[in-house]
Amino acid sequence: MCGIVGIVGKTNVNQVLYDALTVLQHRGQDAAGIVTYQDDRFFLRKDNGLVKDVFRTRHMRRLVGNVGIGHVRYPTAGSSSSAEAQPFYVNSPYGITLAHNGNLTNTHELAEGLLRSDLRHINTNSDSEVLLNVFAHELQKQGKLVPTQVEIFEAVKAVHKRCKGAYAVIAMVTGYGIVAFRDPHGIRPVCYGKRETEQGTEYMIASESVALSAEGFTLVRDIDPGEAIYIETDGQLYNQQCAENPQLTPCIFEHVYFARPDSIIDKVSVYKARLRMGEKLAEKMMKECPDYDIDVVMPIPDTSRTSAMQMAYRLGVKFREGFIKNRYIGRTFIMPGQSQRKKSVRQKLNPIELEFKGKNVLLVDDSIVRGTTCREIVQMARDAGANKVFFASAAPEVRFPNVYGIDMPAASELIAHNRTVDEIQEAIGADWLIYQNLDDLIECAKEGNASIEQFDCSVFNGEYIAGDITPEYLDKLEKARNESSKRKKNKEFDDDHTVIDLHNND
Ligand SMILES: O=P(O)(O)OC[C@H]1O[C@H](OP(=O)(O)OP(=O)(O)O)[C@H](O)[C@@H]1O
Ligand SMILES: NC(=O)CC[C@H](N)C(=O)O
């Protein structure tokens, strides 16, 4: 998952972009970038690292201009190299920079077409660079000296015809404006809002509404699946549906884990969806195990807090914070390597022993993916003196790879792969394990917006909403992006990470 943001403002936007990226940091911790525009020039700063480390005062000073876009990256294609940090840039037509959240599933075919038919060179393994070049090529084909919303929307229509997979995009066209669009299934979130200033109306587009509210913008609405909005540098806003058969089928994992609870996505409050997950799971537990003998319910910070609290309330059991999180360590699941993830669970969470001694504890997490967290946590609970350790997951078993922007490319790395619930229980060393039912999870998310007929639940049911995912594709993906090939790829880039790009503000 990545975080994207764009602003058409009335004064310098660098600080607001920076602040918005810090609010979206939970969506990507690997790299960050900002590009602004003023007087026919782009100003770019991007690198590996957290927002607070990538941008120093000297960089911020140089990021001048009233329009700009930003990105925080969690790689799902290519490598973790700084050459693949975003926004990406292409000089023709006009000069375009682009920030992408999601993952294309026909990158290889598109790259071939770009090279052989469109005569465009791609210099990284990032699907986002491919996406940018498809958009640029289609805009160039319109052949206008000055692009208007008409040409921009035509180019987006062509992107929808050529690109497959998930893409929420914000792109800046030099001197003209910012365009944002969402794939025809609306798999990844993106919304926009505005704020009034003495100089006039300013617009912000962002992955999650929390970036808007934190910066004083009021949410106008989500961008519809397939829709594009184009905001000219003077603040004129246009929108158009650019897809032939749009259908909102957003990724349900945003509600389970990715998004912040204070965001509203496609009119669904993430916080409320998580409360409902706790409620439903408690009901299932009361049905399946009516004589549960639990002394205390504990969340595994951070994300499961909301569901765990509601679960405890519904079960009528004490809620206690048994694990304290080191606030200086980021999210482990989106870290790039397994050894780093494993190490950081121990660094990050520390038990308060007196909450465990001699007690039957129910540990609640939002999800169990590779099993890195729960394996460590169950052991830590036992070491702290727990009598029995029960485990509950607010999401169902994650059994299938993700191809739409979550880096879970290899089924073999998932703890639920080829295992029954009993076997998973054994593997994590718990005395009892319970998972949410998929229908219940869907209901929890849907209750916030009944008009969403379907979610992408592919990690739970193996049904890929945008189609075209064959066993051969998954096989190739697994080979290209399993732990060892990722390590190799990252090392190659570390050895030689020359970036061919817009001048980067070092
Ligand atoms: O089974 P696993 O592969 O360990 O993945 C699942 C865990 O990873 C995530 O936590 P993370 O530390 O990333 O973030 P959080 O602090 O927001 O909970 C998620 O909340 C689970 O705790
Ligand atoms: N998680 C994402 O949205 C990743 C965007 C893009 N596929 C990349 O790898 O950089």
Ligand SMILES: [Mg+2]
């Ligand atoms: Mg967690």
